[in-house]
Amino acid sequence: MEEDWSPCPRCGSNKVQKVYKWAIVFALFCTAGCMFWIGLLFPPLLLGIPVAIILGFIMMFGKNLWQCQDCKKTWVAKSKPFTVGDLIKYLAIALVIMVLAYSCGSN
Numbered sequence: 560m561e562e563d564w565s566p567c568p569r570c571g572s573n574k575v576q577k578v579y580k581w582a583i584v585f586a587l588f589c590t591a592g593c594m595f596w597i598g599l600l601f602p603p604l605l606l607g608i609p610v611a612i613i614l615g616f617i618m619m620f621g622k623n624l625w626q627c628q629d630c631k632k633t634w635v636a637k638s639k640p641f642t643v644g645d646l647i648k649y650l651a652i653a654l655v656i657m658v659l660a661y662s663c664g665s666n
């Protein structure tokens with residue numbers, strides 16, 4: 560699954576590391592879940608929920624990110640063809656993440 564690897568576009572270094580977008584997506588959905596419950600006490604926070612969800616979806620459908628270990632540049636990986644299978648997989652993962660975010664917020 561490393562076929563979209565490429566050297567650093569700024570300094571040409573081979574020391575590049577994949578940035579796991581799923582961790583970012585999960586954090587954004589969890590943030591949205593927590594904001595809902597904090598928002599019950601502090602309503603302005605409710606405005607942040609759609610922002611966090613939209614950012615989560617943008618990240619989810621976005622490409623993988625890479626970061627250079629030498630110059631710390633972050634860039635987007637080369638694109639791969641998008642298939643219906645990918646769409647179904649993403650929707651299933653989105654559903655699981657939303658259920659998890661909701662249940663962790665409700666405790």
Ligand SMILES: [Zn+2]
Pocket residue numbers: 567568569570571572627628629630631632
């Ligand atoms: Zn670099």
